[in-house]
Amino acid sequence: MKKFIAIFGMIMLIAFAAACTTKNAGNGGTTNGGTTNGGTTGGGNTAEAEQLYTKTCQVCHGVNLAGGVGPSLAKVGSLYKDADELKTKILKGSTIPGKSGATGVMTENLVKDDEAKKLADWLITKK
Numbered sequence: 001m002k003k004f005i006a007i008f009g010m011i012m013l014i015a016f017a018a019a020c021t022t023k024n025a026g027n028g029g030t031t032n033g034g035t036t037n038g039g040t041t042g043g044g045n046t047a048e049a050e051q052l053y054t055k056t057c058q059v060c061h062g063v064n065l066a067g068g069v070g071p072s073l074a075k076v077g078s079l080y081k082d083a084d085e086l087k088t089k090i091l092k093g094s095t096i097p098g099k100s101g102a103t104g105v106m107t108e109n110l111v112k113d114d115e116a117k118k119l120a121d122w123l124i125t126k127k
Contacts, residue, residue, distance in 0.1 A: 049122030052115050060106070065126060070106065077127040087120035 053061075060070035067073070080086040093108035111119065 045118065046122055049118045052111065052119055053122075056111055056115075057119070073123060073126060075127055077124040080124060083117070083120040083124040086124050087116045090116040090119055 053065075057070075057073075060068060061073050062068035062070075065073040065076070076086070080089070090111065091109060091113065093106040093110065095105055
């Protein structure tokens with residue numbers, strides 16, 4: 001029975017990771033991905049970063065950066081010295097202990113380099 005649960009858990013983890021890595025084919029669309037303003041921060045466009053977050057990150061990190069399967073990002077800016085360090089983390093992904101002791105996974109290269117920069121420039125302001 002334990003073997004079945006372990007196998008089922010791994011299958012679900014793989015399916016979830018695959019769902020998280022699915023990219024929207026229509027870049028540059030006009031959908032409002034939860035954008036509250038179109039200002040710029042750190043050289044990146046806030047509206048674009050919020051749309052990227054909604055499309056790529058929100059399924060794990062939750063609405064309003066509140067967390068879910070992945071950790072809360074509400075104060076992630078206070079954990080990194082600058083946007084470049086955060087961008088590296090976004091690009092490399094991570095394997096972290098989850099709330100239940102299970103392992104959570106953020107896939108490496110989930111976003112392109114320029115997208116990671118936009119996300120990092122926006123997220124570094126969340127302190």
